[in-house]
Amino acid sequence: MPQRPVLDFWYDFASPYSYLAAMRIEPLAEAAGVEIRWRPFLLGPIFAGQGWASSPFNLFPSKGRYMWRDVTREAARLALPLKRPDPFPQNSLTAARLALALREKGLASAFTRAVFAAEFGEGRSISDITVISDILRELGVDVASTVSSAQAAAVKSRLRAETEEARTRGIFGAPTFLCADGEMFWGNDRLEQALAWATGERPAGLL
Amino acid sequence: MPQRPVLDFWYDFASPYSYLAAMRIEPLAEAAGVEIRWRPFLLGPIFAGQGWASSPFNLFPSKGRYMWRDVTREAARLALPLKRPDPFPQNSLTAARLALALREKGLASAFTRAVFAAEFGEGRSISDITVISDILRELGVDVASTVSSAQAAAVKSRLRAETEEARTRGIFGAPTFLCADGEMFWGNDRLEQALAWATGERPAGLL
Numbered sequence: 426m427p428q429r430p431v432l433d434f435w436y437d438f439a440s441p442y443s444y445l446a447a448m449r450i451e452p453l454a455e456a457a458g459v460e461i462r463w464r465p466f467l468l469g470p471i472f473a474g475q476g477w478a479s480s481p482f483n484l485f486p487s488k489g490r491y492m493w494r495d496v497t498r499e500a501a502r503l504a505l506p507l508k509r510p511d512p513f514p515q516n517s518l519t520a521a522r523l524a525l526a527l528r529e530k531g532l533a534s535a536f537t538r539a540v541f542a543a544e545f546g547e548g549r550s551i552s553d554i555t556v557i558s559d560i561l562r563e564l565g566v567d568v569a570s571t572v573s574s575a576q577a578a579a580v581k582s583r584l585r586a587e588t589e590e591a592r593t594r595g596i597f598g599a600p601t602f603l604c605a606d607g608e609m610f611w612g613n614d615r616l617e618q619a620l621a622w623a624t625g626e627r628p629a630g631l632l
Numbered sequence: 633m634p635q636r637p638v639l640d641f642w643y644d645f646a647s648p649y650s651y652l653a654a655m656r657i658e659p660l661a662e663a664a665g666v667e668i669r670w671r672p673f674l675l676g677p678i679f680a681g682q683g684w685a686s687s688p689f690n691l692f693p694s695k696g697r698y699m700w701r702d703v704t705r706e707a708a709r710l711a712l713p714l715k716r717p718d719p720f721p722q723n724s725l726t727a728a729r730l731a732l733a734l735r736e737k738g739l740a741s742a743f744t745r746a747v748f749a750a751e752f753g754e755g756r757s758i759s760d761i762t763v764i765s766d767i768l769r770e771l772g773v774d775v776a777s778t779v780s781s782a783q784a785a786a787v788k789s790r791l792r793a794e795t796e797e798a799r800t801r802g803i804f805g806a807p808t809f810l811c812a813d814g815e816m817f818w819g820n821d822r823l824e825q826a827l828a829w830a831t832g833e834r835p836a837g838l839l
Contacts, residue, residue: 475692485682487804491818498825501838597694611698614821618705631708 429460430623433603435591436537437468438517438524439480440599441496444545446613447537447600448505457620463533465524466588467517468599474592480514499613500545508548515544516552518584519575523557525583526575527566535564636667637830640810642798643744644675645724645731646687647806648703651752653820654744654807655712664827670740672731673795674724675806681799687721706820707752715755722751723759725791726782730764732790733782734773742771 434450436443454461472480482489493509500507520540527536539560543549549556554572561568574580594603602610602619610619641657643650661668679687689696700716707714727747734743746767750756756763761779768775781787801810809817809826817826 485804487802490802491804491816494816495818495822498835498838501835504837595694595697597692597698609698609701611702615702628705628708630711631705 429458430625431460431462431605432619432623433462433464435464435466435596435599435601435603437466437599438520438537438540438544438551439514440468441492441545442613443600444541445496445499445503445505446616447541449503450616451534453616453620457624459620459623461534463524463528463537464587464591465517465521465533465537465584466591466596466599467521467584469517470588471592471597475597483513506542506546508546510544510548510550515550518552519554519557520551522575522580522584523561523571525587526571526577526580527564530566532564532566536560539563636665637832638667638669638812639826639830640669640671642671642673642803642806642808642810644673644806645727645744645747645751645758646721647675648699648752649706649820650807651748652703652706652710652712653823654748656710657823658741660823660827664831666827666830668741670731670735670744671794671798672728672740672744672791673798673803673806674728674791676724677795678799678804682804690720713749713753715753717751717755717757722757725759726761726764727758729782729787729791730768730778732794733778733784733787734771737773739771739773743767746770 432454434446436447450461468480472478477484480489482492497507524533524536524540527533540551540557543556543560544551551557557572558568561571591601594607595609596603598611600611600613600616602616604610604619604623608619608622610616610622639661641653643654657668675687679685684691687696689699704714731740731743731747734740747758747764750763750767751758758764764779765775768778798808801814802816803810805818807818807820807823809823811817811826811830815826815829817823817829
């Protein structure tokens with residue numbers, strides 16, 4: 426059986442547009458015959474490298490107001506619930522480490538969707554250990570050992586390495602979709618194009 | 633005959649995504665039964681208000697590299713020519729004043745498309761008076777009197793007022809589409825949604 430093409434899905438748990446992408450990527454990837462690699466990372470260090478101490482949606486209020494309205498419209502269009510978490514952005518460190526720890530068990534996808542659904546669908550705090558515990562129990566994994574494994578030095582350094590890889594690959598926002606040939610697509614709006622590119626489709630006339 | 637709904641199309645002549653929108657807005661608006669108001673303005677003062685001395689595509693190199701690749705793909709998809717102007721961004725002041733001066737004659741649309749086609753389709757300099765003169769001649773207007781009229785104090789202050797209106801309405805980038813009820817859509821990707829909103833369509837489930 427030929428190997429399916431792979432698409433790397435880079436996301437930050439604090440990113441609203443990553444929520445939209447995470448909730449819809451699997452059926453679209455399945456239909457396209459593409460394998461998704463879940464790549465949680467932290468935008469914070471990348472933003473800090475650009476001189477930003479917070480989300481651009483907070484630093485630039487007009488852009489932030491617009492973003493929430495646009496996400497509201499997009500969530501409605503995709504029939505996804507939306508409740509704005511407070512504070513925004515949420516601290517995504519614990520969730521990102523857990524996603525990496527759970528990836529080895531094939532649970533990154535289910536865990537990621539559950540975290541995003543709690544955060545942006547219900548407005549819950551993803552740095553709250555009771556929220557995280559509920560999600561882990563729901564996934565059927567042992568809460569204490571999973572939380573503990575996500576605090577291991579190997580997972581911490583893995584997340585730093587992933588974030589550094591994102592930066593060196595030129596990732597500046599989330600979600601970002603990276604094809605095996607390096608072609609980059611930024612934003613939930615580009616998910617369909619990224620999947621098509623991964624399968625070898627090209628826009629007519631592209632040099 | 634009932635009045636057609638109106639959509640304000642705010643654009644900066646230096647903006648690559650405004651090029652894509654300008655080249656395709658008229659047939660889409662016609663099909664939707666929407667009247668387009670051409671609203672040239674200057675992003676420079678708005679960016680300056682955010683502490684940016686240049687285009688974010690220059691200030692944030694990763695974002696800039698991505699933007700040019702994305703615009704290349706989008707132009708191919710839309711069958712539009714693309715040649716990157718040098719320098720980028722171009723100085724859009726003269727073109728914006730001319731567009732305002734020509735708007736009274738119903739020529740803003742044709743002039744705007746011609747400027748964008750020269751700038752991003754052929755890579756020509758839009759602050760070069762020979763480029764502008766070619767465009768004006770092609771439009772069938774008198775070059776000398778049109779260039780002169782665009783330098784009138786009334787046009788200069790009109791452009792400042794338009795840019796200030798953009799800022800107070802919360803516009804932070806271009807293109808931006810504003811419906812009569814204040815609903816805002818940012819980016820060439822949202823043109824279809826903006827037109828649909830202008831005609832009264834709403835995403836199912838939108839609160």
